[in-house]
Each structure stands twice: as structure tokens, then as C-alpha cells.
Amino acid sequence: MPIYLPAPKAPAGGPDGKGWNRLSLNSHGGFPAQCALRPRRWGALLESHDTRRARWGGFGPCVNRGNCDDCPVRAALREQCTLVPVNAPRVLVRCEPVFASKALFGGPDGWRLWVTTGPDDQGYRERQKRPWSWEDATRVHGWDLGRPYLDEHGEGFWLERTTRIPAWGCAITTRTRPSSVRHAFRVSGTRVALLHHHGGCAHGEELLNAISHACPGPDGADENRVPVHWRQAAEMTPPAAGDLRFGVDVRTMSVKIVAVDGPRRELARLTLTGSGWTADRVRAAGEALRTYLDH
Incomplete structure (x- = not known):
């Protein structure tokens, strides 16, 4: 996809025949070319996800004289992924302008x-030690x-x-044996979920990621009783x-969700442990199985 955005050409005319007059600042330097991977506002960030629709004007200047193949900005997009340090289904990124100390006019x-x-989040400055740049936002993957x-x-x-x-904050580890595969989900070092397959896996990475989204945070990662009751199983x-059917078995210390293909063939068994597994989280984990389990 193109990322080099040359400056627009001035229409012919004017005293110098190039579209500028002597009072125009553009006649003394012109506009620099820009890079579609260096957005400076939300609209440009949207265009940077598909640079075929990017247009000059909302991006930072090109730093490599148009040599995109050997560009450090392009290399960073592939090699330096920006992590979102929050366990939430959506986050709000606030944009704070920075002005020079002696600046009186102009933009940030x-x-x-x-x-x-x-x-309503008030503690984000203490949690995020270093703020992002717009280039950091471009390198966010998976959001x-x-x-x-x-x-x-x-x-x-x-x-x-x-x-x-x-x-x-959720670590996923896999152990493969000749007869089974087990995926463990740990939060703060404590296992909160275990996905067990007889034979090989019947899913992709999306299932594991979706289950991790349902897992509780550190406050609910423990070895205490689950907070749901057997009457809530239905x-x-x-x-x-x-042909995929599900069953939920609620015990004192765990909740088990079993996925069965046909009358007896068990495809997967998901065991949830800890006091963080509310009914909503159990439903989210079950929906992950239903959506992403191959059958």
C-alpha cells in the first residue's frame, strides 16, 4: 500500500509563474512530503489503516526522502507492536495537545x-508511565x-x-500429550481456567483469546469458591x-462447560475456578466456545 504522500502542486500562475507570490510563505520552502504511517489526528489514523485512501495533509513529514522500502517508520510498524495496558473490551484514548512554553499563536x-x-477514569496518568505518540497508536495490533x-x-x-x-494480564500456556491437549489460563500466576481436548485441538487462536477476555482480573484470580449456584446452570x-450441544455443571469450587458433538463425542471441556467467575463471565466463556469451536 502506498505510504509516501507528495505535497500538492501549486496551480500555475502568479508573479513567479509557479502559483506563489513573494508574500506567500510557501514560496520560500513549499510543503514537505508526508508519510501515511505518521498520522496527526483521528481521521488520518483511520486512513493509515488502509493507506490507499490516505491523502496529504493530516500526517507528519516523510523522514526518509521517499525511500519507503528502507524506512524506519515502516519497519517499526512490523517490529514494534504497541501494547494496550488495560484489560477491557474497549478503551478511550485521550489526546492531549502539547504547546511550546513561549508559543503565542498556532497549533500544538x-x-x-x-x-x-x-x-470517568482519573488514574490513567499514574497507570501509563509514558504517553503514546500518534505513531504508537498506528502500531496497535488486535484493536x-x-x-x-x-x-x-x-x-x-x-x-x-x-x-x-x-x-x-492473562497468560495462556499449552501442553500437548499423545491423547489430549490442555490450555491453561493464568492471571497473576493463578490458574483461572483450563480448556481440555481429547485428541487434537478443534479451534484456532481466536477461541483462546475469547476465553481470556472472559477471565476475571487479579481480584478474582484465587482458589476460593465460585460465586454462582447450581440453580443458575440452565x-x-x-x-x-x-450438532454442537453444551452442558454446564456447577460445583462448589468450579464451573465446567462441556461441548459435545453428537450423542457422546466430547469436543472440549472448559473448567473455570476462582471467585471471579460471575454468571456473566461464565456466559461469555460459554459463548466463546459456541462461536469459535470447530465442529
Whole structure:
């Protein structure tokens, strides 16, 4: 995809025959070419995701004289992924303008981008030690760019998490044996879920990531009783998907979700442990099985 955005050409005319007059600042230097991977606002960030629609005007200057094949900005896009340090389905990125100390006129000299959990989040500066730049926002993988946002504090935009990435703070490990495969989900070192298959796996990475999104945070990662009751099993059971049927078994210390293909063939068994597994989280884990389990 093209990322080099040359400056627009001035229409012919004017005293110098190039479209400028001697009072125009453009006649003494012109406009620099820009890079479609260096956005400076939300609209340009949207265009940077598909640079075929990028247009000159909303991006930072080109840093490699148009040599895109050997460009450090392009290399960083592939090699330096920006992580979103929040475990939430969506985050609000606030855009803070930075002005020079002696500047009286003109726009901001730069921007600081802060990741927050929403409009009411007040502790984001302490949680995020270093603010993002716009280039950092370009290198975020696994999150979809959402709508712009504006309130009395300033501008921002939303990011929506997808199943292309696991939840922040949830470690997923896999152990393969001749007769089975087990995927363990750990939060703060404590196992909160275990996905077991007889034989080989019947899914892709999206299933593991979706289950990690349902996992509780550090406050619910423990070895205490689950907070749901066996009477809630029916309401937490996912609906059938074709030949795939589900069952939920609630015990004192765990919740088990079993996926069965046909009358007896068990495809997967997901065991959830800890006090963080509310009914909503159990339903989310079951829906992940229903959506992403191959059958």
C-alpha cells in the first residue's frame, strides 16, 4: 500500500509563474512530503489503516526522502507492536495537545495520547508511565479503531478489542500429550481456567483469546469458591449450534462447560475456578466456545 504522500502542486500562475507570490510563505520552502504511517489526528489514523485512501495533509513529514522500502517508520510498524495496558473490551484514548512554553499563536507542537478505561477514569496518568505518540497508536495490533470522542476535557477516540489478541494480564500456556491437549489460563500466576481436548485441538487462536477476555482480573484470580449456584446452570448454558450441544455443571469450587458433538463425542471441556467467575463471565466463556469451536 502506498505510504509516501507528495505535497500538492501549486496551480500555475502568479508573479513567479509557479502559483506563489513573494508574500506567500510557501514560496520560500513549499510543503514537505508526508508519510501515511505518521498520522496527526483521528481521521488520518483511520486512513493509515488502509493507506490507499490516505491523502496529504493530516500526517507528519516523510523522514526518509521517499525511500519507503528502507524506512524506519515502516519497519517499526512490523517490529514494534504497541501494547494496550488495560484489560477491557474497549478503551478511550485521550489526546492531549502539547504547546511550546513561549508559543503565542498556532497549533500544538505535539500530542500526548493517554489510554483510559473510559470518560470517568482519573488514574490513567499514574497507570501509563509514558504517553503514546500518534505513531504508537498506528502500531496497535488486535484493536479496531472506533469512533472519535469529545467532551469538556478534550478530544479522543475509542479502541475496540478483538479476538486477534488475548486479554492483557492473562497468560495462556499449552501442553500437548499423545491423547489430549490442555490450555491453561493464568492471571497473576493463578490458574483461572483450563480448556481440555481429547485428541487434537478443534479451534484456532481466536477461541483462546475469547476465553481470556472472559477471565476475571487479579481480584478474582484465587482458589476460593465460585460465586454462582447450581440453580443458575440452565441460564448459563449456551444454546446449541448445529450438532454442537453444551452442558454446564456447577460445583462448589468450579464451573465446567462441556461441548459435545453428537450423542457422546466430547469436543472440549472448559473448567473455570476462582471467585471471579460471575454468571456473566461464565456466559461469555460459554459463548466463546459456541462461536469459535470447530465442529
